[in-house]
Every structure is written in structure tokens, then in C-alpha cells.
Amino acid sequence: MNKILEVKNLKKEYKDFSLENINFQLDRGYIMGFIGPNGAGKSTTIKLIMNLIKKDAGDIKIFGMDNIKHEKEVKERIGFVYDENYFYDHVNIETMKKIIAPFYKSWDDKAFNKYLKSFDLDPKKKIKNLSKGMKMKFSLALALSHNAELIIMDEPTAGLDPVFRREILNILYDLIQDENKSVFFSTHITTDLEKIADYITFINKGKMVFSENKDEIMDKYALVKGGLDFLNEETKKYFVSIDKNSFGFEGLTTSANIIRQITKKGELIIEKPSLEDIMVYTVRG
Numbered sequence: 001m002n003k004i005l006e007v008k009n010l011k012k013e014y015k016d017f018s019l020e021n022i023n024f025q026l027d028r029g030y031i032m033g034f035i036g037p038n039g040a041g042k043s044t045t046i047k048l049i050m051n052l053i054k055k056d057a058g059d060i061k062i063f064g065m066d067n068i069k070h071e072k073e074v075k076e077r078i079g080f081v082y083d084e085n086y087f088y089d090h091v092n093i094e095t096m097k098k099i100i101a102p103f104y105k106s107w108d109d110k111a112f113n114k115y116l117k118s119f120d121l122d123p124k125k126k127i128k129n130l131s132k133g134m135k136m137k138f139s140l141a142l143a144l145s146h147n148a149e150l151i152i153m154d155e156p157t158a159g160l161d162p163v164f165r166r167e168i169l170n171i172l173y174d175l176i177q178d179e180n181k182s183v184f185f186s187t188h189i190t191t192d193l194e195k196i197a198d199y200i201t202f203i204n205k206g207k208m209v210f211s212e213n214k215d216e217i218m219d220k221y222a223l224v225k226g227g228l229d230f231l232n233e234e235t236k237k238y239f240v241s242i243d244k245n246s247f248g249f250e251g252l253t254t255s256a257n258i259i260r261q262i263t264k265k266g267e268l269i270i271e272k273p274s275l276e277d278i279m280v281y282t283v284r285g
Contacts, residue, residue, distance in 0.1 A: 002027045003064065004150050004182045005049070010058035012044055017206060019044055022058070024201045024211035028149075029179035031172060033193035033214070034186040035275070036203040037283050042186045045203070046154050049184075050080060062150065076105060079143025081136070082154040089128035093121060093138060104146035115141035119167075133164035140171060151175065151183045157192055165189070169196050190275035200275065204283055214275075221278050222256035225249070226268035235262070241284040252281035 003025050010022040019041045026032045036042050047053045049060055051071050060067040062074045087096055093116070101107040116123055119137040130138065136156055143151055151172070157165040172183050173196050187193060193200060193214070201211040210217065224239070227248045236242065238259055242251035253259060256270055273281075 004028045004062070005032075005184060006059070006061040007045070007049070008059045010045065010048060010060065011056045012041075012048060012053070013056050017041070017044075019048075019206045022203065022208055024208075026182050026184060026199065028182055029176055030198040031176055031183040031185060031196050032199040032201060033190075033197035033275075034184060034201050034203075035188065035190060035193065035279055036209075037279070038188065039205075040203050041206040042203065043154055044206075046082075046152060046184075046186060049152065050075075050078075076146070077149045079140075079146070079148030079151040080153075081139045081143050081151065081156050087127045087135070087138075090126065092124050092126050093130075094123040096127060096138075097123075097142070100142055101145075106147045108145050108147060111147075112141060112145035115144055133160045136160065136164070136168065140168070144175070149181050151181070151185075153183065154186045155188070156185065157187060157189055165192060172196055190279060194275050202279065202282070209282055217278065218272060218275075220254055221273050222253050222259075223271050223273040223277055224251050224253055224256070224259060224268055225271075226263075230263065230268065235259075241281045243281075243284075252277060 005026040007022055007024050010019060012019040017039070022041075022045060024032070034042055034045070044053070048055050049062070049067060051067055063077060065074055067074055088099070091099075097112060101109070101112075119141060121134060121138060121141065127135070140156075157168055160168070169192055172185070175181055176183060185193070185197065197214050199212065200214050200217055202209040221240075225248065228244065231242070231249060238255040239251040239253050242249050252273060259268065260270065
């Protein structure tokens with residue numbers, strides 16, 4: 001069973017927001033980045049995957065099993081790391097571990113101590129005295145110490161300094177060298193995903209934009225810069241969206257080959273966009 005996570009036609013309706021027909025799948029041994037602006041529905045999707053809120057329609061399978069019918073069995077094999085950590089502030093790391101460990105049949109104390117040492121975490125340190133980065137490392141140590149096959153992370157690098165962020169990314173990259181494990185990683189820091197993600201799933205306003213191989217996405221889009229005189233009703237059709245300024249314009253396109261054919265040499269600059277460029281221009285639409 002290569003599919004570790006399958007989401008099909010997922011729907012959730014709120015009074016002022018709806019998640020509509022979300023579809024993606026993740027194979028074992030890969031990292032999927034989950035992107036979209038604030039309010040796009042990323043956290044809602046993750047809560048639905050974890051069965052923390054009730055879906056209105058659709059199917060979610062984890063390890064080939066329904067995430068609701070087999071909730072206990074599925075969660076035993078998931079490591080869940082989220083931005084807001086709900087630990088008891090007054091206890092230390094060792095005590096918090098003793099509270100959490102009994103919930104997992106496959107808990108490995110030796111692995112936990114190895115991660116504490118690797119992450120430079122003092123087991124005697126109280127939770128309230130940990131920085132945000134240290135809390136995230138502690139969450140990751142817990143997630144990795146019960147032999148989790150799927151790591152689900154909701155904004156794990158938000159608010160962390162670049163050194164901590166790089167450490168977390170290195171840990172995730174090392175993790176999937178075990179081809180039995182996968183990572184589903186929600187973030188708005190797209191530069192992190194450019195470093196480690198194999199696949200990108202992009203949602204906006206509760207709707208799918210794409211779920212594709214990262215390299216194919218980067219090859220599909222191009223950033224075009226040039227003078228305003230290039231733009232007319234015909235050429236504008238080739239752009240996802242355009243940003244005009246006093247120097248000219250910049251726009252995102254999936255039609256770079258056509259644009260090259262209809263432009264004079266040196267008239268435009270056509271270059272590879274970043275994931276952030278793709279997200280920003282698509283959201284502007």
C-alpha cells in the first residue's frame with residue numbers, strides 16, 4: 001500500500017466559509033507541502049484529517065483505512081505536530097513525556113532520549129521555560145518516538161528563527177530517508193518547502209488550486225517582466241495575474257512558450273518564479 005494519505009472530495013461548510021471538493025494523495029517516502037494564504041482552509045483540512053472536527057462529505061483514508069472507522073489504529077501511527085502546543089506548563093519535559101507515552105503501544109523510550117539529546121533538550125527543564133523553537137522540537141521528539149509512519153505538521157516553522165527552521169527542515173529530510181515514512185507539512189513559509197518538499201498542494205478560499213509534483217509546478221510557471229507597451233487585451237490573456245508599476249509590469253504565466261514566440265528579443269525578461277510568486281499571483285488572480 002503506497003498511498004499513506006488519500007483525501008477525496010472533502011467538504012466542510014461553515015456560516016462564512018466552506019471547504020469544497022479538496023482532493024490530494026501522498027505516497028510513502030515523500031514530503032508534501034500544503035500551502036495557501038491565511039484563511040484558505042489549511043488548518044480546517046488538517047483538523048478533518050485528524051477527525052478533530054466532523055466533515056460534511058468526502059473520504060479520508062490513512063494507511064488505506066477510513067480515518068473515522070479506524071481512528072484509534074490510525075492515530076497510533078501518526079505523529080501530529082502543530083503550531084499551538086497544548087502541554088502542561090508547570091511540569092518538566094520528562095514528566096510530560098510520562099503523561100503522553102502510555103497512549104502509544106509502540107512508544108520507544110530509547111528513541112525519545114536520543115531525540116532529546118539530538119535536539120539539545122534538557123529533560124528537567126519546565127515546559128513554561130522552553131522557547132517556541134524548543135517546544136516545537138519537543139513536539140517533534142514526541143511524534144518521532146512512537147514509530148509514527150505519517151508526520152502531520154501544522155505551521156511547524158512559523159515564528160521560528162532561521163537557524164531553528166533549518167534544523168527542523170533537516171530533521172524532516174532525514175526522516176523520509178526511511179521510505180516507509182511521509183510528511184504532510186502545512187506552512188505559509190514557501191521557501192521552506194522549496195528546500196524539502198516533493199509535492200505541493202495549494203488551496204485558496206477553500207478550493208483546490210493544484211496538487212502536483214513540485215518540480216513540475218516550477219517548470220509549468222514563469223515570471224515575466226517588461227514594459228507596459230507589451231500589454232494589450234490579447235497578451236493579457238496569457239497571464240494568471242499581472243502587477244503593474246511605474247517601471248513596467250511583472251506577471252505570472254503558464255504560457256511562457258507562446259509569449260516567447262510573440263515577443264521581440266530582449267523585450268521581456270522571462271525567469272523561474274518562486275513558490276511564493278506562484279501563490280501570491282494566483283491568489284490575486
